[in-house]
Amino acid sequence: MKASIIAAFFALFLTCTYATKEATKKNKKAKLYVPEIDCDIKAGKIINPEFIAKCPPGCQDIKYRVYGTDIYASFSSVCSAAIHSGTIDNSGGKILVQKVAGQSGYRGSFSSGIRSLSLPRWRESFIVSEGKPKKGVTYPSTLEYSSSKSSPAKAEPKKLAHDIKATKNTDTSNASEKSPEQADALRKEYQTSPGPVPTTQVTTTTLKPTTILEPISTTPKPTTIPATTSTTTTITAARPRPAVHRVRDTGPSSVHPAYSAVAAAASRQIQAAQGRGQNQGIQRQEPVAAFRKPAGSPVHLALETELWKPGSSLFDTGVSSKEELNPKPLEPVSQGNPNCKVDLSFLIDGSWSIGKRRFQIQKQFLSDVAQALDVGIAGPLMGIVQYGDDPSTEFNLKTHANSRDVKNAIEKIPQKGGRSNVGKALSFVNKNFFLDTNGNRGGAPNVAIVLVDGWPTDKVEEASRLARESGINIFFVTIEGADENEKQNVIEPNFVDKAVCRTNGFYSINVPSWFNLRKVVQTLVKRVCDTARLACSKTCLNSADIGFVIDGSSSVGTGNFRTVLQFVANISKEFEISDTDTRIGAVQYTYEQRLEFGFDKHSTKQDVLNAIKRINYWSGGTSTGAAINYASEQLFSKSKPNKRKIMVLITDGRSYDDVRVPATTAHQNGVIAYSVGIAWAAQDELEAIATDPDKEHSFFVDEFDHLYRFVPRIIQNICTEFNSQPRN
Numbered sequence: 001m002k003a004s005i006i007a008a009f010f011a012l013f014l015t016c017t018y019a020t021k022e023a024t025k026k027n028k029k030a031k032l033y034v035p036e037i038d039c040d041i042k043a044g045k046i047i048n049p050e051f052i053a054k055c056p057p058g059c060q061d062i063k064y065r066v067y068g069t070d071i072y073a074s075f076s077s078v079c080s081a082a083i084h085s086g087t088i089d090n091s092g093g094k095i096l097v098q099k100v101a102g103q104s105g106y107r108g109s110f111s112s113g114i115r116s117l118s119l120p121r122w123r124e125s126f127i128v129s130e131g132k133p134k135k136g137v138t139y140p141s142t143l144e145y146s147s148s149k150s151s152p153a154k155a156e157p158k159k160l161a162h163d164i165k166a167t168k169n170t171d172t173s174n175a176s177e178k179s180p181e182q183a184d185a186l187r188k189e190y191q192t193s194p195g196p197v198p199t200t201q202v203t204t205t206t207l208k209p210t211t212i213l214e215p216i217s218t219t220p221k222p223t224t225i226p227a228t229t230s231t232t233t234t235i236t237a238a239r240p241r242p243a244v245h246r247v248r249d250t251g252p253s254s255v256h257p258a259y260s261a262v263a264a265a266a267s268r269q270i271q272a273a274q275g276r277g278q279n280q281g282i283q284r285q286e287p288v289a290a291f292r293k294p295a296g297s298p299v300h301l302a303l304e305t306e307l308w309k310p311g312s313s314l315f316d317t318g319v320s321s322k323e324e325l326n327p328k329p330l331e332p333v334s335q336g337n338p339n340c341k342v343d344l345s346f347l348i349d350g351s352w353s354i355g356k357r358r359f360q361i362q363k364q365f366l367s368d369v370a371q372a373l374d375v376g377i378a379g380p381l382m383g384i385v386q387y388g389d390d391p392s393t394e395f396n397l398k399t400h401a402n403s404r405d406v407k408n409a410i411e412k413i414p415q416k417g418g419r420s421n422v423g424k425a426l427s428f429v430n431k432n433f434f435l436d437t438n439g440n441r442g443g444a445p446n447v448a449i450v451l452v453d454g455w456p457t458d459k460v461e462e463a464s465r466l467a468r469e470s471g472i473n474i475f476f477v478t479i480e481g482a483d484e485n486e487k488q489n490v491i492e493p494n495f496v497d498k499a500v501c502r503t504n505g506f507y508s509i510n511v512p513s514w515f516n517l518r519k520v521v522q523t524l525v526k527r528v529c530d531t532a533r534l535a536c537s538k539t540c541l542n543s544a545d546i547g548f549v550i551d552g553s554s555s556v557g558t559g560n561f562r563t564v565l566q567f568v569a570n571i572s573k574e575f576e577i578s579d580t581d582t583r584i585g586a587v588q589y590t591y592e593q594r595l596e597f598g599f600d601k602h603s604t605k606q607d608v609l610n611a612i613k614r615i616n617y618w619s620g621g622t623s624t625g626a627a628i629n630y631a632s633e634q635l636f637s638k639s640k641p642n643k644r645k646i647m648v649l650i651t652d653g654r655s656y657d658d659v660r661v662p663a664t665t666a667h668q669n670g671v672i673a674y675s676v677g678i679a680w681a682a683q684d685e686l687e688a689i690a691t692d693p694d695k696e697h698s699f700f701v702d703e704f705d706h707l708y709r710f711v712p713r714i715i716q717n718i719c720t721e722f723n724s725q726p727r728n
Helices: 002-027 078-085 160-164 173-177 180-192 257-277 298-307 321-325 352-373 403-411 422-433 461-469 495-499 514-528 558-572 605-613 624-634 660-668 683-689 704-723
Strands: 050-055 071-073 093-101 124-130 196-199 210-213 223-225 288-290 343-349 381-387 392-395 446-453 472-479 508-511 544-551 583-589 593-597 644-651 671-678 698-701
Touching: 050 078, 071 078, 078 093, 078 124, 343 352, 343 422, 352 381, 352 403, 352 446, 352 514, 381 403, 381 422, 422 446, 422 461, 422 472, 446 514, 461 472, 461 495, 472 495, 472 514, 508 514, 544 558, 544 624, 558 605, 558 644, 558 704, 583 605, 583 624, 593 624, 624 644, 624 660, 624 683, 644 704, 660 671, 660 683, 671 683, 671 704, 683 698, 698 704
Parallel strands: 343 381, 343 446, 446 472, 472 508, 544 583, 544 644, 644 671, 671 698
Antiparallel strands: 050 093, 071 124, 093 124, 196 210, 223 288, 381 392, 583 593
């Protein structure tokens, strides 16, 4: 008996122990699996917006390119960027990567044994930090890679009519049951669509307004509804019918000027009629105008309470209601000077040193410039940044669309005070002002005009260089500069020449006195509107004619030829391609030469990439010298004067003819030549073809499949060379 009890107790103990172990296993958190990536993986190839990954050892190598500092272009190697940032060292380790928006410029630097490169701008960025998971965030155990861009599907917007016809007992709580995407789409459509319009009718005894749905026309036309004579009239205020979603008040600025004029006239008419009605025994009704106005606006509510008071009546004013209430035709608003389509940022001096009187002179100067520019959506747009100790935006490019509104806004600008930190202001403009969200149009040159009283209180050279490399044309207007006794107080001598786009005097205007400032209005306007001379609008990505000279000889072979074409496409797609930006052309050669397409043939990136795919392999001998002459005559002789002529020649063997004389002639004609050799290409010929210095323009790889490695180096060299051009 005892033995059986002990056995039963022991069995129970074992069962409990096993159950406890199983429960403990279940409660243990699943271990996070961290995917591994190679050193050459770029952030742009990974779709995931945030992920933890493990880098292998040995990524501290020059062949893994990095662009930027702290914030890196997605064209960079993820692991090399992690080393550069100090997150890991060359032994590898876990990192946390977060994608962020593209930047207007990336600054290169040397850190942790890696030199990162500068880049004017890129479409996407990322930051790297220690590979510790954040609380509450789930990270992918496998990474998604992409070889091409995918466009997200757009949800079809819902019909507004369906929502407006909802019954009265449907309130705004329904909106919260929808998904955020649906609610957002519906809200946007509702805000941009015409809402319910109250129309009031006068009847024999009681006036009851009815709510109707009509689109609001651009020019409101009053509609009249005749009424019969009555001795007693009661007017009931219109009560708008509730809609499914509430619409945020748009404020007085949303009311059309023509409507405001009509409403004011109606208000005066009714008030006058009410005054006369007190001395009249019999009241006679005149036709009443029904105005269409945005529901819910403050002006609408004010008019409703003014026009429709209980017991109020309408009386004869002695004039026709049509004459009184018909709005006058709107004065045409200028769309702007189409010959001056530029995006302008004025950096105005708000420091204490300028004083109140000169600050007012500065504002008057800006008003005169705005008038002379003829601001409009088809011409120039302008915004203003005021600087002192710190810069701030007074209004941006999309705030005002005509000169009148700009001048009114300028008049209201108060003085900030502080010091004259121009360098800080230029950095602010470079990073914050010329953004799409602020009205930057992309196709219009970016221009920053700096007004300085005396001299800056900080350095401008570095901030100006970064702004220029981002494509911003910098002008300086200096007033009452330092005299000989004051020059010792200037922090950065020759600050104007260090800042402007070119040092030839075109980008700088010196005014000896504030009272002479108005005399340079036309000079400044003429210069900023001369878009052909705005040199800083051109960056390394949008200012070249690039001609590819492709070896189609028998030694290449069909498969390798397709690899060469992919290499050509990979370089081409990194540039901004259009008639006015970078243009692409191609020549294929053997013993003979063939123009595949010229610079003027294709004006979009997709057309260029499609044309590259359609190039057919020719096969034959290798006459590289003749091909260079042919490209000079058929491609580069037709290049535009303001374009940089860049030749990228790709060959896999020694030429049957001389390459030195044709290459020298091309160099003398302004062609910048890059040579790319594969397999049996002769090193001496590659160096002869390439522009000096050879090491920056000549490349060799032993296999066709390794060509892709040179894409970032060639693009970076093109940009570095462009940015190092003399500014005179």
